[in-house]
Amino acid sequence: MIRFDQVSYKYSPHQKDVIKNLNIELEDGSFHFLCGASGAGKTTIFRMMYMDLLPTDGNLSIFGRQVNALSRDEIAIFRRKMGVVFQDGGLLNHLNVRENVSLPLTLHGKPSSQQEKCIDEIIDWVGLSDKKNEYPATLSGGEKQRVGIAKAVVNRPKLLIADEPSGNVDEVMAKRIMYLFTELNKHGTTVLVATHDKSLISAFDYPSLYLENGIITRSAKRWRAA
Amino acid sequence: MFARHAHSAKKAISLHKDSIFRLLILILSLLGWLCASFIASITMLENAYNSWNLEQKSHISIYLDADENRGKVVNLVEELSSVNNVKRAYLLSEYETADILKPYFSEGVSFPLPFVIDVTVTSQLDREYFNTKVNKYFANASIDDARDLLVKVSSIVRFSQWIILFISGVLLIIVAIIVSLTVSAGLRGKQISLKTMQHIGAQDKFLINLITTQVMQQSLIGWFISSILAGVTLYALLNYWSGLNLYMTNYVWAIIVIVPFLLSIVAVISAKLTAKRMIKSML
Ligand SMILES: Nc1ncnc2c1ncn2[C@@H]1O[C@H](COP(=O)(O)OP(=O)(O)OP(=O)(O)O)[C@@H](O)[C@H]1O
Numbered sequence: 001m002i003r004f005d006q007v008s009y010k011y012s013p014h015q016k017d018v019i020k021n022l023n024i025e026l027e028d029g030s031f032h033f034l035c036g037a038s039g040a041g042k043t044t045i046f047r048m049m050y051m052d053l054l055p056t057d058g059n060l061s062i063f064g065r066q067v068n069a070l071s072r073d074e075i076a077i078f079r080r081k082m083g084v085v086f087q088d089g090g091l092l093n094h095l096n097v098r099e100n101v102s103l104p105l106t107l108h109g110k111p112s113s114q115q116e117k118c119i120d121e122i123i124d125w126v127g128l129s130d131k132k133n134e135y136p137a138t139l140s141g142g143e144k145q146r147v148g149i150a151k152a153v154v155n156r157p158k159l160l161i162a163d164e165p166s167g168n169v170d171e172v173m174a175k176r177i178m179y180l181f182t183e184l185n186k187h188g189t190t191v192l193v194a195t196h197d198k199s200l201i202s203a204f205d206y207p208s209l210y211l212e213n214g215i216i217t218r219s220a221k222r223w224r225a226a
Numbered sequence: 227m228f229a230r231h232a233h234s235a236k237k238a239i240s241l242h243k244d245s246i247f248r249l250l251i252l253i254l255s256l257l258g259w260l261c262a263s264f265i266a267s268i269t270m271l272e273n274a275y276n277s278w279n280l281e282q283k284s285h286i287s288i289y290l291d292a293d294e295n296r297g298k299v300v301n302l303v304e305e306l307s308s309v310n311n312v313k314r315a316y317l318l319s320e321y322e323t324a325d326i327l328k329p330y331f332s333e334g335v336s337f338p339l340p341f342v343i344d345v346t347v348t349s350q351l352d353r354e355y356f357n358t359k360v361n362k363y364f365a366n367a368s369i370d371d372a373r374d375l376l377v378k379v380s381s382i383v384r385f386s387q388w389i390i391l392f393i394s395g396v397l398l399i400i401v402a403i404i405v406s407l408t409v410s411a412g413l414r415g416k417q418i419s420l421k422t423m424q425h426i427g428a429q430d431k432f433l434i435n436l437i438t439t440q441v442m443q444q445s446l447i448g449w450f451i452s453s454i455l456a457g458v459t460l461y462a463l464l465n466y467w468s469g470l471n472l473y474m475t476n477y478v479w480a481i482i483v484i485v486p487f488l489l490s491i492v493a494v495i496s497a498k499l500t501a502k503r504m505i506k507s508m509l
Pocket residue numbers: 011012018036037038039040041042043044045087
């Protein structure tokens with residue numbers, strides 16, 4: 001599904017590599033945590049995965065295709081198969097909660113009544129059914145993040161990448177979100193979750209990738225706080 | 227296909243509530259109004275000049291001394307009437323003659339009046355033949371030939387027409403620049419929304435169309451407003467100076483519609499180009 005092959009990335013030519021010779025392979029239907037200190041490069045890896053950044057060196061293939069060889073339209077079509085939870089929510093401030101969540105379904109026209117139902121269900125699931133018509137400016141950080149999660153999963157993506165989805169929410173909500181991801185994973189979605197939260201990692205039996213100084217230093221079936 | 231898309235994604239990249247795009251309507255309306263009124267007025271001046279020109283070319287006045295024999299004068303008038311390409315030869319009455327001369331004499335016209343023959347001709351008239359004919363009767367007749375004057379006036383008019391054409395061109399270019407700067411400033415403010423749409427898989431064409439159609443709608447409003455304003459302005463002018471009616475051709479009305487339309491087209495094209503450039507620069 002996703003293959004990083006000796007991938008390096010630097011933001012500007014005179015800067016040193018933020019990501020250095022990275023090798024990761026995420027199989028179809030797998031579930032991984034991506035751990036690493038702040039500034040380790042997790043968001044950078046995610047941005048390469050949704051093709052917001054292209055590797056400055058090495059090969060990255062997504063859905064079996066080299067990203068450097070994709071046309072702009074192909075990139076757009078690939079993105080429709082992906083759900084991305086942005087660290088800052090990635091919401092549009094002039095759209096209300098429901099409109100933000102339904103946005104990915106509007107590219108193909110007006111959502112069907114079945115999709116409308118699905119939108120309401122997912123908003124319920126993240127606990128925001130009473131804030132459907134609120135605008136992001138009036139939401140708390142955690143609420144925004146939950147809207148972002150609902151938006152990322154609403155079109156049942158083949159690949160879900162979540163950048164700190166539990167960063168601003170309490171433990172109960174964090175677990176709830178993880179169950180949602182688990183549920184999607186059971187239906188075939190490949191999941192990668194970046195997190196600092198060690199208790200969350202230990203509560204779920206999924207392998208973790210540990211990122212340090214731009215290099216994956218540990219890839220264990222199960223990562224536990226020492 | 228596109229209309230279906232627009233319904234739901236439109237709000238994400240909605241330009242209608244954006245103050246810069248409201249400004250665009252205002253700019254299009256005002257500049258469209260100014261340009262249309264300016265160019266329409268110029269066209270009316272051109273019409274006025276053309277009709278004056280035509281009148282001058284088709285008239286010859288012959289002045290004869292007051293002490294000439296009236297019968298001989300009448301004979302000349304009759305003979306001139308039968309010359310090829312002369313439509314009409316007419317001896318002015320004393321009143322008409324006095325009327326013509328009045329502007330040149332402040333204390334009324336009291337001396338014996340000269341004879342004035344007004345001849346209406348077509349452009350094919352053989353002037354040589356015409357002049358010898360007149361001189362055969364009255365060797366010292368003064369034949370008022372407007373050609374010299376016309377040549378002089380027309381070269382001045384041509385020159386001012388070039389200047390006006392130049393100013394109109396510069397005006398249109400400035401307007402086009404203002405419109406396209408407005409559009410690109412507005413779109414720059416939409417960058418986050420555009421990026422968000424791209425991240426959920428919106429294709430370039432989809433976003434460009436979304437922007438272009440909205441600018442098109444706003445340009446239509448601007449076109450409508452400026453044409454109406456220019457129409458009202460011209461209508462008011464016509465009511466105030468009814469003499470202008472002579473020079474008010476359908477062509478002038480067409481200009482009022484076409485000039486603001488051109489500006490709207492400029493707005494739409496520059497929106498499309500700017501949107502294209504901006505969207506393609508974002509991954
Ligand atoms: N746009 C940018 N331009 C230049 N450098 C950047 C840019 N974005 C990130 N960096 C640098 O790249 C490194 C990795 O950043 P990244 O955002 O990927 O870290 P992260 O692991 O997501 O951190 P966090 O856990 O705090 O979100 C950091 O040192 C950061 O300063």
